[in-house]
């Protein structure tokens with residue numbers, strides 16, 4: 001069993017790597033949106049500058065049967081890395097996953113990283129049955145559970161229009177001193193600096209359990225570059241910002257992404273209200289206004305998927321009012337690789 005560094009410019013190898021992810025998706029999380037082949041193939045060839053990826057594969061004969069992707073931030077969180085190990089369902093329980101996880105630890109340690117995080121889909125409460133393979137595998141490898149995120153989804157029309165109008169009217173009434181800005185595609189230039197400043201606080205504000213992460217320092221260039229890389233990967237973005245009337249400071253944001261495949265599914269990204277501006281229903285307002293914008297801009301979208309730390313009561317309360325129901329959970333694990341022999 002040889003571990004190989006794939007040639008990311010070899011389309012056949014990349015196709016086979018993606019096929020492993022697709023096969024795993026069907027077995028491990030069929031109710032969640034499948035991975036997007038367009039984003040995967042383009043992402044393989046991108047050079048983000050503020051982060052790097054190491055990839056490894058294992059083949060059986062010529063066919064790729066197991067894939068490692070290791071994410072390593074370069075600007076902040078330079079002691080942290082995040083691994084995804086995926087083994088084709090027909091090749092499990094043969095030690096391939098362990099071999100790739102140990103390889104990730106080795107690469108991370110050699111790069112001076114302290115913490116290696118990874119994770120797995122699993123069952124949430126009385127939701128659909130899920131394979132326990134990922135969690136058992138990581139526990140067997142000595143990793144600690146550091147965060148539980150509940151994944152929820154909602155049909156685009158989960159809430160009756162009259163109820164939604166009422167929720168929006170209440171939210172707008174509670175936040176009359178604020179104005180909102182809706183945008184699609186790229187963040188308009190004039191909002192880049194204030195939104196970068198707000199985004200920089202995210203890892204301080206959202207519950208991240210014991211993940212060994214520090215807040216990112218996001219400047220306008222970094223924000224723009226990140227967005228451009230997503231757009232290159234075929235991602236459609238739409239968002240709503242809020243700011244106090246008469247102020248340039250953005251104090252609330254929400255963003256939704258749609259991948260090329262499947263094009264009828266939306267992925268909720270960051271929603272954040274700055275601490276001094278909470279309690280005015282801004283979270284509800286920006287989300288509802290963004291849903292309205294999403295329906296107009298991409299009428300083919302049928303559902304929205306989101307994930308929140310199980311302890312994030314404020315965000316979960318909003319999502320439940322918007323018709324989101326739990327599907328399953330993402331269990332994040334971490335280990336200290338500086339201590340691994």
Ligand SMILES: CC(C)(COP(=O)(O)OP(=O)(O)OC[C@H]1O[C@@H](n2cnc3c(N)ncnc32)[C@H](O)[C@@H]1OP(=O)(O)O)[C@@H](O)C(=O)NCCC(=O)NCCS
Nearest residue numbers: 085086087092093094095096097098120133134136137140
């Ligand atoms: C999790 C995953 C990577 C494991 O790959 P694998 O090659 O089957 O793992 P290994 O053969 O190295 O298993 C090592 C140990 O993990 C545990 N384990 C793995 N799968 C298990 C399962 N289905 N049930 C219980 N324990 C399991 C066992 O202790 C196993 O040792 P054993 O076979 O001697 O009992 C694979 O199931 C997978 O791709 N799942 C989807 C992606 C995922 O969840 N990845 C998690 C890490 S990023």
